[in-house]
Amino acid sequence: xxxxxxxxxxxxxxxxxxxEIEEQMERPKQLQHGDYAFPCFALAKEKRQAPQIIAAExxxxxxxxVFSGITARGGYVNFKLDKQIAGSRVLRSIHQxxxxxxxxxxxxxxxxxxxxxxxxxxxxxxxxxxxxTVIGNSISLLLEKQGYEVVRINHVGDWGTQFGKLMCAxxxxxxxxxxxxxxxxxxxxxxxxxxxEAANDEQLEQEGREWFRKLEQGDAYANKLWRxxxxxxxxxxxxxxxxxxxxxxxxxxxxxxxxxxxxxxEELEQKKLLSWSEGAQVVxxxxxxxxxxxxxxxxxxxLYATRDLAAAIYRKETYGFxxxxxxxxxxxxxxFRQLKLxxxxxxxxxxxxxxxxxxxxxxxxGKKMSTRKGKLVLLDKVLKQAIQLAAANxxxxxxxxxxxxxxxxxxxxxxxxxxxxxxxxxxxxEFSLEDMLRVEGETGPYVQYTHARACTLLTKAGDxxxxxxxxxxxAADAWPILSLLMQFPEAVADAIANHDPSRIxxxxxxxxxxxxxxxxxxxxxxxxxxxxxxxxxVKAVAIVLAEGLRLLGIAAPKQM
RNA sequence: GUCCCAGUAGCUCAGCUGGAUAGAGCAACAGCCUUCUAAGCUGUGGGUCGGGAGUUCGAAUCUCUCCUGGGACGCCA
Numbered sequence: 001x002x003x004x005x006x007x008x009x010x011x012x013x014x015x016x017x018x019x020e021i022e023e024q025m026e027r028p029k030q031l032q033h034g035d036y037a038f039p040c041f042a043l044a045k046e047k048r049q050a051p052q053i054i055a056a057e058x059x060x061x062x063x064x065x066v067f068s069g070i071t072a073r074g075g076y077v078n079f080k081l082d083k084q085i086a087g088s089r090v091l092r093s094i095h096q097x098x099x100x101x102x103x104x105x106x107x108x109x110x111x112x113x114x115x116x117x118x119x120x121x122x123x124x125x126x127x128x129x130x131x132x133t134v135i136g137n138s139i140s141l142l143l144e145k146q147g148y149e150v151v152r153i154n155h156v157g158d159w160g161t162q163f164g165k166l167m168c169a170x171x172x173x174x175x176x177x178x179x180x181x182x183x184x185x186x187x188x189x190x191x192x193x194x195x196x197e198a199a200n201d202e203q204l205e206q207e208g209r210e211w212f213r214k215l216e217q218g219d220a221y222a223n224k225l226w227r228x229x230x231x232x233x234x235x236x237x238x239x240x241x242x243x244x245x246x247x248x249x250x251x252x253x254x255x256x257x258x259x260x261x262x263x264x265x266e267e268l269e270q271k272k273l274l275s276w277s278e279g280a281q282v283v284x285x286x287x288x289x290x291x292x293x294x295x296x297x298x299x300x301x302x303l304y305a306t307r308d309l310a311a312a313i314y315r316k317e318t319y320g321f322x323x324x325x326x327x328x329x330x331x332x333x334x335x336f337r338q339l340k341l342x343x344x345x346x347x348x349x350x351x352x353x354x355x356x357x358x359x360x361x362x363x364x365x366g367k368k369m370s371t372r373k374g375k376l377v378l379l380d381k382v383l384k385q386a387i388q389l390a391a392a393n394x395x396x397x398x399x400x401x402x403x404x405x406x407x408x409x410x411x412x413x414x415x416x417x418x419x420x421x422x423x424x425x426x427x428x429x430e431f432s433l434e435d436m437l438r439v440e441g442e443t444g445p446y447v448q449y450t451h452a453r454a455c456t457l458l459t460k461a462g463d464x465x466x467x468x469x470x471x472x473x474x475a476a477d478a479w480p481i482l483s484l485l486m487q488f489p490e491a492v493a494d495a496i497a498n499h500d501p502s503r504i505x506x507x508x509x510x511x512x513x514x515x516x517x518x519x520x521x522x523x524x525x526x527x528x529x530x531x532x533x534x535x536x537x538v539k540a541v542a543i544v545l546a547e548g549l550r551l552l553g554i555a556a557p558k559q560m
Numbered sequence: 561g562u563c564c565c566a567g568u569a570g571c572u573c574a575g576c577u578g579g580a581u582a583g584a585g586c587a588a589c590a591g592c593c594u595u596c597u598a599a600g601c602u603g604u605g606g607g608u609c610g611g612g613a614g615u616u617c618g619a620a621u622c623u624c625u626c627c628u629g630g631g632a633c634g635c636c637a
Contacts, residue, residue: 029579159637303636308637361630363630440599442573446585506574
């Protein structure tokens with residue numbers, strides 16, 4: 001808003017369009033230089049004049065009520081906001097809008113389908129699925145803040161050859177009682193054993209495929225086993241979701257599309273997109289210089305491409321989305337490129353609305369973690385440790401706290417989620433339990449702690465009224481905070497535009513740091529004329545921190 | 561071999577569509593709790609931005625090339 005005003009002033013003086021000028025404007029790296037800056041280097045070339053001189057002349061010419069100073073420095077025109085005016089204004093709007101501050105209506109009336117979490121049945125909930133879950137959840141919350149209607153879909157991995165293998169292993173070595181009492185770990189053991197033995201036994205792979213074929217053709221016993229494995233697994237996943245506070249609108253997994261694939265295959269045939277290759281049926285993507293998409297195996301069984309095609313079409317027909325997002329690991333990017341292209345070849349222009357929001361992998365010693373080799377860290381255990389640690393901290397620092405257990409859960413989970421979300425989405429993360437459990441520095445608990453501090457101040461202030469009209473001196477002291485508060489809507493928009501929650505995580509860290517620094521310097525509850533103004537700042541910080549954390553899917557306890 | 565990511569301080573990472581002396585956190589060291597939660601604050605040290613070339617008034621940022629790491633590349637998902 002202020003940037004626009006500055007751009008208009010410049011535009012008038014330079015006889016250029018305000019949009020063009022606004023494009024070029026930036027935020028100075030150092031807050032002391034000002035709040036907005038316009039670099040004159042491009043103009044220097046145009047006008048054949050030193051940028052310093054141009055900047056000086058412009059600065060001399062311009063003035064406006066919202067800017068307390070417009071000065072030239074090193075080829076830039078720097079705009080300094082009037083701290084009192086701008087500060088009071090942002091406080092007013094935060095107090096009025098509260099948690100709606102930073103919201104927008106750009107998504108009004110549009111539906112976004114989002115595929116997230118999607119763990120595999122009979123396998124433990126891995127770190128990779130944690131990423132998909134928390135990133136997807138945060139993106140959902142962000143989209144809702146912009147007015148979109150979001151459909152969260154947990155595309156559970158409950159079908160495929162792996163189940164054949166698992167059943168095969170269960171039939172050979174499994175014991176019912178053991179599996180009943182300890183489902184996922186026991187099934188995992190069987191799965192790992194299958195792969196160990198299959199390494200020296202071609203025959204076994206065959207048997208596994210045969211079991212899957214039976215399952216797909218409706219064999220009663222195979223289906224009974226399958227249902228058992230699925231139900232038991234879902235129960236365990238549900239516990240983790242509850243712990244993390246994540247919910248879904250649909251858990252239609254892969255099996256859900258079993259009866260919806262035939263139609264797709266027929267359609268592909270009818271549109272003459274299928275061709276035979278080495279006994280399998282594929283859609284060629286030669287023009288796009290991509291490998292073909294495999295639709296049907298030589299034994300007639302379907303593949304994940306078939307299923308994902310059916311799912312994409314089903315979602316379009318059921319939800320009428322304008323965008324369909326897939327929060328799935330980077331390793332599957334080829335698959336999603338193929339999926340989109342095949343849909344386009346089928347004539348579905350809406351495939352343009354499909355985006356694969358890939359994310360980096362969780363690596364261990366620089367390598368991918370593998371289920372088969374059993375090198376896996378269980379999310380369940382990590383969360384439990386984090387909660388225990390939070391509980392220990394509470395016992396030490398705030399033993400009188402009411403609701404200790406719930407706060408410990410919120411803080412423990414907050415630590416793990418924040419650690420994941422603060423990394424840029426696309427980057428690989430090196431697994432480190434130590435880092436995930438950390439509570440100091442750039443961490444979730446640090447932000448939560450800062451929020452709790454602010455809340456305590458507000459509680460202690462009791463009936464004293466907040467006063468959004470801050471005096472110049474207060475605004476100057478708290479300027480780093482006020483400046484950040486003004487930037488929150490941009491941070492939200494930025495996070496959504498890039499589908500990247502890490503932008504919010506970084507913002508919230510910056511705001512917490514600015515607040516803690518202020519807290520260290522200024523006694524907030526001193527009784528003087530400015531008390532109401534300081535409280536207004538504290539309250540605004542509490543609102544924005546809580547809302548920022550909420551957008552990350554993290555709770556903001558009032559005390560901890 | 562082909563394609564897709566990435567390479568910034570000892571470690572983990574920021575650095576927006578190219579712009580003002582490259583920033584945090586952790587770890588190390590030195591300070592700050594008889595007054596609002598020390599899960600905090602203040603300060604110090606620490607960098608050939610993987611190498612090279614190019615575009616530009618200006619490059620960590622864009623292009624090319626090489627090196628390194630990760631991933632994908634037909635019947636797993």
